[in-house]
């Protein structure tokens with residue numbers, strides 16, 4: 463075997479011994495680099511006699527081609543091995559169950575909204591919406607709250623700056639404007655609930671400047687106070703998940719309903735615990751009544767033909783009562799520890815057949 467053959471074999475061996483791409487690159491430089499073994503040998507061709515070059519030239523070129531091909535093949539093999547190793551390492555088993563620890567959670571307000579929608583949805587109500595930024599007309603005037611009415615101050619309204627035409631938009635102080643919007647949009651008969659954000663300039667343990675309400679509205683030719691009572695009693699039983707709830711419809715006044723009532727539910731406070739549905743104490747949970755004829759007229763509905771009832775309740779308050787959450791302000795602190803404690807599993811969607819809360 464000639465020296466060159468022996469050298470070529472050695473170099474080929476080094477190529478196949480290269481354990482990874484870095485080692486292979488080192489071999490390539492050592493063989494074919496500027497000062498590589500083969501490069502040096504090829505440089506020697508120039509100094510040879512024509513005869514000698516004729517013999518050695520093809521041999522050296524052959525060796526170079528052989529090595530170049532061997533290096534390329536080895537590189538390909540090493541790349542494939544590296545890729546397979548990575549695929550094996552980064553493999554995920556998609557059949558494994560989701561991680562058991564809960565990272566986020568459904569906020570009690572969202573949970574209660576879903577529960578309320580599930581209950582009223584079952585009674586045939588659909589969900590309506592209106593904007594948070596309202597006009598004076600929808601928030602007050604159309605609801606039979608005229609400009610000088612004391613309810614306008616009572617509401618502690620957040621007003622926007624006056625527009626050039628003199629109009630002042632506001633953040634809605636209740637969800638009742640959705641009543642008018644729904645009357646205008648769909649006309650009678652109507653059976654809607656409207657959950658959403660509401661705003662009043664107020665802040666203490668049970669009040670925050672932004673809070674949530676759900677409005678209810680039923681309009682047809684025959685709806686009466688008995689329907690209103692039945693509907694709200696059914697709602698309370700379903701919502702508080704008890705067979706019986708003591709309830710009291712107390713005469714009250716709202717400009718947009720006539721007659722109007724406030725609804726209290728029976729409760730018992732013992733130790734630190736609050737039990738809903740039984741007991742000697744009362745807790746106010748909502749306002750309601752028969753829709754005032756003027757309100758129907760503002761919504762474009764003929765009060766001589768149609769009548770109906772409406773109700774409005776605080777969602778945050780419902781959440782505090784049902785889930786025993788003491789301070790309303792914590793609802794909006796975005797504290798993950800609070801959310802982990804009071805929140806709900808994202809996949810447990812409330813439904814009447816499946817259960818509201820668990």
Ligand code: DAH
Nearest residue numbers: 636638749750751772773774
């Ligand atoms: N809008 C009232 C409030 O924010 C609640 C209310 C009372 C709504 C009676 C109604 C109703 O629809 O009939 O205090």
